[in-house]
Amino acid sequence: MSDESANQTDLRKQQLGYKTVLVTGGAGFIGSHLIILLAVKYPLWRIINVDSLDYCSSLKNLKCLENTCTYKFIQGDICNQYFINHLFSTENINIVFHVNFLHGFTWFYMFMYVNAEGTSFLLQAAFAARVEKFIYMSTDEVYGDSLEKDFDELCPKRPTNPYSKSKAVAENIVMSYWENHKFPVIITRSNNVYGPRQYYEKVIPRFIGLLQQDQKCTIQGTGLQSRHFLYVDDAAEAFLMLMERGIMGEIYNIGATFEIPVIQLARELVKMVKNTSNIELDDWLLFVEDRPVSDLRYPLNSDKMHKLGWKPKVPWKEGIRKTIKWYEENTCYWPVRTATNRNPSCAS
Numbered sequence: 001m002s003d004e005s006a007n008q009t010d011l012r013k014q015q016l017g018y019k020t021v022l023v024t025g026g027a028g029f030i031g032s033h034l035i036i037l038l039a040v041k042y043p044l045w046r047i048i049n050v051d052s053l054d055y056c057s058s059l060k061n062l063k064c065l066e067n068t069c070t071y072k073f074i075q076g077d078i079c080n081q082y083f084i085n086h087l088f089s090t091e092n093i094n095i096v097f098h099v100n101f102l103h104g105f106t107w108f109y110m111f112m113y114v115n116a117e118g119t120s121f122l123l124q125a126a127f128a129a130r131v132e133k134f135i136y137m138s139t140d141e142v143y144g145d146s147l148e149k150d151f152d153e154l155c156p157k158r159p160t161n162p163y164s165k166s167k168a169v170a171e172n173i174v175m176s177y178w179e180n181h182k183f184p185v186i187i188t189r190s191n192n193v194y195g196p197r198q199y200y201e202k203v204i205p206r207f208i209g210l211l212q213q214d215q216k217c218t219i220q221g222t223g224l225q226s227r228h229f230l231y232v233d234d235a236a237e238a239f240l241m242l243m244e245r246g247i248m249g250e251i252y253n254i255g256a257t258f259e260i261p262v263i264q265l266a267r268e269l270v271k272m273v274k275n276t277s278n279i280e281l282d283d284w285l286l287f288v289e290d291r292p293v294s295d296l297r298y299p300l301n302s303d304k305m306h307k308l309g310w311k312p313k314v315p316w317k318e319g320i321r322k323t324i325k326w327y328e329e330n331t332c333y334w335p336v337r338t339a340t341n342r343n344p345s346c347a348s
Ligand SMILES: Cc1cn([C@H]2C[C@H](O)[C@@H](COP(=O)(O)OP(=O)(O)O[C@H]3O[C@H](CO)[C@@H](O)[C@H](O)[C@H]3O)O2)c(=O)[nH]c1=O
Pocket: 103, 138, 139, 140, 141, 190, 191, 192, 193, 201, 202, 203, 204, 206, 218, 219, 220, 221, 223, 225, 227, 262, 294, 298, 341, 348
């Protein structure tokens, strides 16, 4: 089929209610789970995955869609303006999930470039193409930390590290399109997401990978900082619910109900992975240098999501059991099993 007639077919399908959805960073952990859920729930929609295939992404994550004619992978960089403009002018994109981002605690310029400037390139092109919904995945980290009070979406942003600062800047750019042009955007701020296929640099897969190789869990700092963990299927469900029912121009917290200090998380994982008695648990902990800035916790008030009808469904015990099982069955999935955190500031 020629490009022109393919375009005509797309347009006719869109008139019938079929959509074309773009997911940036779709070969990564969260992006790939989101794409698979989209493909299951909307089998007739076109899904375009744009990913630069950085070290923590893999096309293996989407192997199950390889032969699906409604799914298309394009290797590309959101910071390449020519590429992005071409993408929007040729693909008739209706909905964007902007998942793609760069993590870390140093290299401030790179975070600003990818997270803020890249987002701005994408927005410009999406706006020109009159996209119907632009959903931007931000982070709970934009709030800074809180020892007591839960953050709701009206709390001020107080990001403390270069990554969260760049995400906060990107949020401002996204929101300015709503405020100035009523361009339909939604911002999500979620807790830490975990589950099968996550790259080894994040705390849960990293600890599992280390233990599987008889190495100790590297606790950064005291380990008393705690995190809320959301199973990836629940996160993907939340993103789809926002696409279906979210109010444009709004921000939504996507919070988990399970919170655990990192040191306790390590002990739980030791118990599960090593089948160790309580007395020996701490033999598997190694205290390493902390990050330059380490927030203690990010408690979220997710009432807005609950009102839309979303709640996390997967209990921690079930989620972590499934996750460990996956890592046990897929020891060679990622090239390096105990990736040192690519973040150069993490002394681990
Ligand atoms: C990898 C690693 C981490 N940690 C600690 C540092 C943190 O307090 C905690 C969680 O670290 P990470 O798994 O790297 O995730 P974190 O920095 O919280 O960031 C994640 O969660 C954020 C949401 O809070 C997302 O916005 C980020 O994109 C995502 O990467 O575990 C350790 O103590 N040892 C480790 O080896």
